[in-house]
């Protein structure tokens with residue numbers, strides 16, 4: 365009986381094929397032969413790491429709890445014991461794809477306080493991240509037109525500053541989905557944060573905690589939700605769900621989430637029923653796995669529908685539901701017809717879903733024109749392309765309750781761990797506050813369409829009253 369015995373590397377390393385595939389993970393030896401065809405990340409990456417201690421590669425993408433969830437107890441063959449010879453010659457393996465990875469170009473990051481903009485953080489991140497992390501984080505679908513448009517659209521919208529407003533006192537506090545937060549900027553869910561830095565999603569939580577900010581934890585986080593929330597006592601949390609083809613596994617995960625009181629709402633991502641064609645990432649994977657990677661097995665259920673899926677989800681959570689990846693006003697309106705849905709995130713997955721889909725700001729304008737009541741019925745959040753405080757206030761002025769950052773948080777993490785994310789949030793918070801003061805606005809709730817200039821894009825906003833009667837009324841009462 366092999367169960368319970370110890371194995372040396374010389375024995376484990378004989379099992380590297382489809383017919384017999386072993387792997388060392390966190391001190392245990394696993395027989396993963398039957399899991400090869402089931403691994404959502406494809407079999408090639410497992411074969412590449414077969415016959416060795418793959419803990420470092422595993423840790424940068426998965427929480428350790430996933431082992432128990434996906435592998436049966438009989439697949440654990442026993443404990444791993446280092447051979448003497450290996451122990452003596454072994455060089456410390458990198459824990460992640462960032463600074464400690466010899467593949468990653470070395471660079472010196474200046475003191476974080478001297479980094480002034482999100483673009484600057486991004487350029488340092490490109491020096492810190494491993495090629496693998498860059499191809500995964502930066503890539504977007506096809507020609508990356510939507511990714512580019514997400515940022516460009518903010519540049520084509522102009523603001524309308526008002527004068528004679530005392531903005532000495534100015535606050536970024538607001539409420540998102542009923543939770544008070546210190547700033548209207550939240551961290552969108554992003555998989556595999558430990559590819560950027562060992563602090564991973566817990567580092568992001570620690571940073572959000574300092575601002576009483578909101579972090580939406582990804583279903584594919586590289587750390588477990590309990591570990592993440594315990595790192596952010598002052599933060600507000602939500603958890604993002606991909607419904608897997610394996611519905612029972614999704615239900616088990618939802619049961620775990622129910623036990624975490626810090627999680628205030630569930631974000632169901634809908635824009636990725638199939639993986640987008642992210643060529644930079646595919647090219648990297650092809651080079652990484654000899655002979656090319658087979659098409660990835662996609663674990664996400666592609667047959668979700670409004671009524672069936674929402675009814676099912678309501679059976680497994682009593683938390684408010686937020687739909688992420690809404691890209692038309694029709695779907696925004698439809699969301700308001702389901703009482704369990706308390707919010708939507710206008711998002712195109714940072715350009716990683718359908719290329720040439722519209723930037724969220726365009727969808728917000730559509731909502732204002734065709735069904736403005738949506739904005740009064742549910743919380744509308746947006747993400748994609750946010751790099752400046754002025755981007756934040758434009759989205760808020762157009763009706764968003766909060767604005768998410770995806771890559772910017774990962775880039776901050778890569779340059780300075782938790783403190784790097786703090787720097788990202790501080791830059792954006794300070795810029796937002798400055799922009800509000802210069803605009804003549806003292807609080808987030810005052811921002812409105814009257815702060816947005818009319819041009820070809822935004823003219824559809826101005827079908828309503830001019831606002832002049834309100835100005836007259838206000839002045840008369842003050843004079």
Ligand code: HEM
Pocket residue numbers: 387396403404405406409410413418421422425426430431434435555583584585663
């Ligand atoms: C043997 C134990 C492993 C198990 C049980 C496992 C499980 C999973 C699961 C459930 C997913 C779907 C995404 C998620 O829910 O996180 C996934 C995806 C993935 N896994 Fe693993 N995995 C294992 C080993 C590895 C190893 C050693 C690597 C090496 C780096 C790896 C790399 C990946 C990648 C790259 C993805 C795809 C993520 C994406 O593109 O969204 N996995 N794995």
Ligand SMILES: Cc1cc2nc3c(=O)[nH]c(=O)nc-3n(C[C@H](O)[C@H](O)[C@H](O)COP(=O)(O)O)c2cc1C
Pocket residue numbers: 500501502514552553554555582583584604633688711712713714715716747748749750768769770771772
């Ligand atoms: C590397 C990466 C991983 C992501 N993983 C997820 C995820 O697991 N779940 C999800 O709903 N969205 C995911 N997204 C999308 C983000 O939540 C967000 O919509 C997007 O990044 C916003 O655009 P930005 O990166 O321009 O800020 C991911 C985005 C990136 C860049």
